[in-house]
Amino acid sequence: MAGDPTLSYKARRRWSLVILLVGMPAYIVVAVTLLNWLDRPPLWVELLVYVALGILWALPFKFVFRGVGQADPKAEDDRDESEEP
DSSP states (O other), rough: OOOOOOOOOHHHHHHHHHHHIIIIIHHHHHHHHHHTOOOOOOOHHHHHHHHHHHHHHTTTGGHHHHHEEETOOHHHHHHHHHHOO
């Protein structure tokens, strides 16, 4: 298991918090700064850019957020094994 590239449930939870508390605000600052450089585009262009950037930020981190809101699957397995006689 030493070469296993997947993150554990606890590691994914921790990374998701880091991404949401540090990465997301930084990404918002970068997105707003980029739009300020565009010399005030029409409202529909600005909205389209914000929607696109709002979707694009999550794509690289999809694997980190997958299943984080659910119970720890290892904890369920351990609980089921301990209940058996």
